[in-house]
Each structure stands twice: as C-alpha cells, then as structure tokens.
Amino acid sequence: MTVTPPTRDPESYVVGVDFGTLSGRAVVVRVRDGEELGSAVHEYPHGVIDRVLPTTGAPLPPDWALQHPEDWREVLRTAVPAALAAASVDPAAVVGIATDFTACTVLPVRGDGTPLAESGLGDRPHAWPKLWKHHAAQGQADRINHLAHARAEKWISRYGGRISAEWQYAKALQVLEEDPDTYAVTERWIEAADWIVWQLTGVETRNTCTAGYKGIHQDGHYPSEDYLGALHPGFADFARTRLEHPLSPLGSRAGSLTAEAAARTGLPEGIAVAAGNVDAHVAAAAAQAVENGRLLAVMGTSTCHVVNGAALADVPGICGVVDGGIVEGAYGYEAGQSAVGDIFAWWLGQGVPAGYAAEAEAAGEDLHQLLTRKIADQPVGGHGLVALDWMNGNRSTLVDHHLSGVVVGLTLATRPEEIYRALLEATAFGTRTIVDALEQGGVPVHEFIVTGGLKKNALLMQIYADVLRRPVSLAVSAQGPALGSAIHAAVAAGAYPDVRTAASAMGRVDRAVYRPDPARADAYDALYAEYRLLHDHFGTGPDRQMHRLRAIRNHALTAHNSEV
Numbered sequence: 299m300t301v302t303p304p305t306r307d308p309e310s311y312v313v314g315v316d317f318g319t320l321s322g323r324a325v326v327v328r329v330r331d332g333e334e335l336g337s338a339v340h341e342y343p344h345g346v347i348d349r350v351l352p353t354t355g356a357p358l359p360p361d362w363a364l365q366h367p368e369d370w371r372e373v374l375r376t377a378v379p380a381a382l383a384a385a386s387v388d389p390a391a392v393v394g395i396a397t398d399f400t401a402c403t404v405l406p407v408r409g410d411g412t413p414l415a416e417s418g419l420g421d422r423p424h425a426w427p428k429l430w431k432h433h434a435a436q437g438q439a440d441r442i443n444h445l446a447h448a449r450a451e452k453w454i455s456r457y458g459g460r461i462s463a464e465w466q467y468a469k470a471l472q473v474l475e476e477d478p479d480t481y482a483v484t485e486r487w488i489e490a491a492d493w494i495v496w497q498l499t500g501v502e503t504r505n506t507c508t509a510g511y512k513g514i515h516q517d518g519h520y521p522s523e524d525y526l527g528a529l530h531p532g533f534a535d536f537a538r539t540r541l542e543h544p545l546s547p548l549g550s551r552a553g554s555l556t557a558e559a560a561a562r563t564g565l566p567e568g569i570a571v572a573a574g575n576v577d578a579h580v581a582a583a584a585a586q587a588v589e590n591g592r593l594l595a596v597m598g599t600s601t602c603h604v605v606n607g608a609a610l611a612d613v614p615g616i617c618g619v620v621d622g623g624i625v626e627g628a629y630g631y632e633a634g635q636s637a638v639g640d641i642f643a644w645w646l647g648q649g650v651p652a653g654y655a656a657e658a659e660a661a662g663e664d665l666h667q668l669l670t671r672k673i674a675d676q677p678v679g680g681h682g683l684v685a686l687d688w689m690n691g692n693r694s695t696l697v698d699h700h701l702s703g704v705v706v707g708l709t710l711a712t713r714p715e716e717i718y719r720a721l722l723e724a725t726a727f728g729t730r731t732i733v734d735a736l737e738q739g740g741v742p743v744h745e746f747i748v749t750g751g752l753k754k755n756a757l758l759m760q761i762y763a764d765v766l767r768r769p770v771s772l773a774v775s776a777q778g779p780a781l782g783s784a785i786h787a788a789v790a791a792g793a794y795p796d797v798r799t800a801a802s803a804m805g806r807v808d809r810a811v812y813r814p815d816p817a818r819a820d821a822y823d824a825l826y827a828e829y830r831l832l833h834d835h836f837g838t839g840p841d842r843q844m845h846r847l848r849a850i851r852n853h854a855l856t857a858h859n860s861e862v
C-alpha cells in the first residue's frame with residue numbers, strides 16, 4: 299500500500315544540497331521563513347581517493363586526492379528523497395533546488411558532460427576528478443605565479459599575489475604535462491559545482507563564484523592566450539576551448555530539472571535549478587553574513603573565510619577577491635586554512651592511547667569531546683607548547699602546500715590532550731593571521747561569525763574569541779552550506795527578488811555567543827608572538843627546511859614505488 303505523506307501545503311519548499319569532502323547533505327526548507335523540515339546525509343562510498351586508483355589498484359603518488367563522480371550522483375538518488383521523506387512534505391510543493399560543492403574540485407569531461415574517468419579512461423589517474431585537497435600540482439602553481447609576476451599580469455594581485463596549487467590552472471597544467479593524451483581528449487574542464495548542475499538541468503552552465511575564485515576570471519576575461527602559451531605551448535587555448543562559457547550569477551536560474559533528474563531525486567520535473575556555488579560562499583546567506591564586514595568562517599575539515607567589502611582591495615595572501623563572488627553588489631573576499639578539523643582528527647588517530655578510547659566510550663563521548671573536557675580548564679600556556687597549523691599546507695596567507703606541521707615544547711610530561719589543545723590554538727592563530735591580513739589590506743571586519751561542524755566545540759570557540767580579541771557569533775543552522783543553497787534555490791525559483799532579501803528572511807545568526815576574556819587574550823598575545831616566530835622562520839625565512847624534507851620524501855617514495 300502506498301502511504302501518502304501528510305502535506306503542509308499551500309506552503310512552498312526548496313531543497314539545498316551540500317557536497318562536502320566526505321559526504322553530501324540534503325535539506326528541505328520552507329521558503330517563507332527558512333525553517334529546516336528534514337535532512338539526510340549520504341557518505342561517499344569511495345570517500346577521498348588518495349592511496350590507490352579504484353579501477354586498477356595502482357598506488358597514487360604522494361599528495362594526490364581524487365573523487366568518484368558516481369558518489370556524487372548517489373547523493374541525488376539517496377539523500378534528496380530521504381530528506382523529503384524526513385520532512386514529510388509533498389514533493390509537488392517543492393519549487394526549486396540548489397547545490398554547492400567543495401572547490402576547487404574539478405574534472406575533465408567530454409563535450410556532453412561525461413566524466414573521462416567513466417568513458418574508457420578509468421585506468422588513468424589524470425582522467426579522475428581532482429578533489430580540492432589534491433596538492434600534487436605545487437610545482438605547476440609555482441610556475442604559474444612566477445610567470446604572472448614576471449609578466450606583471452594584472453589579475454595576480456586579485457589572488458593575494460599567489461594562485462594556489464588547489465585551484466583550476468595548476469591542476470589542469472599538471473594533466474597536460476603528466477598525461478598529454480588525457481588532456482588531448484578533455485573537451486571541457488569543469489568545476490564539480492557546475493558539473494552537478496549539468497546533471498540536474500542537462501545543460502552546461504558556469505557560475506561566477508568558481509569562475510572568479512578558482513578559474514581566474516576577472517573583469518570579464520580569463521588569462522590571455524599569450525600568458526597561457528608561455529606556461530606551456532599546448533596550454534595556450536586552455537581557457538578558450540575548455541572553460542569559456544557565459545557565466546550565471548549566484549542565485550540565478552541555471553535551468554529546469556530534467557525528467558531524468560526528477561526521476562532520480564523524486565522532485566517535480568521543470569522546477570528551478572540554481573546556478574552552482576561553493577560550500578563556503580553559499581553559507582554566508584544562511585548565517586546572515588552577506589552585509590559588508592561580516593566575516594563568516596566555515597569551520598569543518600578545513601576553514602574558509604569569506605567576507606564582503608564595498609571596495610576593491612588587493613590583500614596579500616588571500617585566495618581571491620571577486621566582484622559578486624558571494625553576493626551581487628559587493629566585492630567578495632575569500633581566504634582559508636587547508637586543514638582545521640582534519641588536524642584534530644589526525645591527532646586523535648595517531649596520538650591517543652587505547653585507554654582514552656575506553657574512557658570516552660564509558661562516558662558516552664567521542665575522543666574530541668573527551669580531550670576537550672580533559673584540557674578545558676588548563677590556564678592559557680599551561681602546556682608550554684606552540685604549534686603550526688600547516689599539516690595540509692598553508693592556503694592563506696602563504697599559499698604554499700609544501701609547508702608542513704610543527705609542535706614545539708614537547709617534554710616527557712606532555713599529555714595527548716595538551717597537544718590537542720595546542721593544535722586547536724594553532725588553528726586560531728592561523729585565523730588571526732588571516733583576519734589581520736584582511737584588515738591591514740583594507741577590508742574591514744566588523745563581526746566574526748562561525749558556521750560548520752566545529753562550532754559545537756565550546757572550548758574551541760572561546761579560544762577563537764580570546765585569540766582574536768573579538769566576540770564570536772554563531773550561525774544557528776547545523777547545515778550552513780545546505781541551508782545557504784536552499785536560500786539560493788528560493789531566489790532562483792522567484793520567491794525572493796535577490797539573495798540579500800532571501801537571507802534576511804531565511805538565514806539565522808546568534809550574535810556574540812562567545813566574548814573575549816581580557817586576561818586570557820593577553821596570555822594568548824604572548825603565545826601568538828611565538829607562533830609568528832615559527833611562522834616567519836619556516837614560512838617566509840631563507841631556511842627552506844620543510845621543502846627539503848618534502849623533496850627527500852617524494853624522492854624516497856618515487857624510487858620505492860618504481861621498484862615494487
């Protein structure tokens with residue numbers, strides 16, 4: 299017997315889908331007020347592919363990170379219907395869907411959008427989608443930056459003076475140089491943010507956010523053929539042949555849901571599909587952080603910092619500034635830390651004795667909660683440690699993924715929870731460096747707002763308030779990016795005239811939940827000074843020790859892999 303779910307009509311609803319690093323989350327939201335009625339998560343079966351290629355079992359070189367397109371399609375097939383069921387709304391009342399993605403997660407495709415990895419080239423690593431944290435193109439990024447400065451390319455200052463190895467051009471150039479046959483059959487090079495919209499609408503579109511921040515699209519142009527050809531003669535036509543496409547502004551309607559996508563998701567055919575977006579930028583709407591000076595830190599596996607400004611400023615070390623990159627009518631600034639929660643998770647996986655796991659289980663806690671509780675009352679500096687937050691390289695403000703982690707001050711008395719706290723603090727110091735760089739570069743920051751999985755750690759939030767000497771506001775939603783996408787879906791469906799209006803009706807924020815304590819803030823100033831000494835020594839000083847160690851590692855592993 300088919301049970302018809304109770305319907306809350308005549309309300310209308312929208313669906314937001316957030317494609318993260320390890321899973322995709324769908325949320326069903328009421329258009330009138332942003333109420334979240336149901337959600338569902340689908341973990342990617344292949345997760346992050348960083349050890350062996352699934353098709354052949356061949357080992358991947360160091361610093362590689364790939365994903366499987368089928369994992370993303372499965373989110374549409376499973377999480378969207380599950381969220382609809384959890385919300386108990388009649389699918390016929392859903393008027394739009396929007397998606398956001400990690401970035402720069404990018405893939406080579408045929409002219410019809412078929413991923414190369416799924417069209418006969420599955421045994422070639424370079425045919426697979428490269429995840430944002432694929433860091434094996436640092437050499438290409440270094441050359442991109444060197445040449446841009448040598449030729450005084452105007453756009454380089456919009457990217458803090460350095461393009462990251464995580465962004466589109468370094469990754470594409472790596473394909474061309476290491477697997478020219480795969481590059482030759484790449485008809486389009488597309489952000490996963492736009493590819494997923496292609497799956498929903500059946501037509502290719504490109505959004506202003508990823509084109510601007512990750513695709514070096516500034517003032518209406520991609521980098522010139524002259525510049526690209528000077529990088530590599532075969533790269534000259536890269537932007538014209540593989541990227542060029544009219545751009546869709548954020549919140550605009552990219553197209554309509556096809557019959558096939560309707561069958562896959564359980565949503566009505568023909569509803570609005572919004573232009574693609576990035577997980578960090580889209581979340582600003584959910585946290586009411588679209589007004590100038592409200593900086594949103596999206597804190598999870600990594601942290602992205604996004605803030606709008608009225609004026610165009612070139613800020614050294616930021617990821618980028620894009621006109622309308624977060625919301626129309628403002629310059630959107632992005633900066634970031636390539637690992638935050640990932641660093642804490644690394645430590646729990648490596649450095650915690652078995653007895654701690656048993657203690658956590660007995661207390662009904664996870665290890666994050668246990669270590670946080672054990673160390674929460676220690677006075678600032680009581681562990682005698684300072685760490686660098688570069689275990690996944692440094693995105694801002696050094697833009698160098700061959701930098702690595704450091705913990706200074708270890709003794710035989712150092713406890714696991716003390717290292718955990720030093721790592722929490724290191725990420726706060728990294729954020730202080732970024733906020734200071736923005737302000738010194740001419741981008742005012744009036745408010746610091748947090749969204750993402752880490753906002754639930756009260757010790758971490760208090761450390762950020764103390765280290766930054768600023769109140770920390772919290773987005774209300776536990777699903778910042780997915781709610782942000784839902785807000786963009788409402789605009790694309792015509793329910794609101796623009797994203798700002800929709801954000802004020804559908805977004806929520808709790809202001810100044812954590813306030814700085816002056817004594818702790820003073821104590822943190824002393825530790826921050828120690829952090830800066832390490833930062834300058836390893837990050838900008840003449841001693842390139844971290845780069846030498848990376849080269850020694852790569853040489854050893856490459857030699858070993860070619861022997862086995």
Ligand SMILES: Nc1ncnc2c1ncn2[C@@H]1O[C@H](COP(=O)(O)OP(=O)(O)O)[C@@H](O)[C@H]1O
Nearest residue numbers: 318319598599600639640642643666750751755
């Ligand atoms: N209580 C906690 N304190 C600190 N970090 C945590 C805690 N619980 C989970 N994490 C970290 O949060 C990260 C996941 O954040 P989340 O926002 O859910 O994911 P994503 O960034 O992929 O969207 C993981 O790296 C995990 O180590």
Ligand SMILES: O=C(CO)[C@@H](O)[C@@H](O)COP(=O)(O)O
Nearest residue numbers: 319400401430578598599600
């Ligand atoms: O880099 C960006 C956005 O530019 C993020 O998508 C990337 O750091 C991944 O974010 P998550 O940590 O998975 O939320």
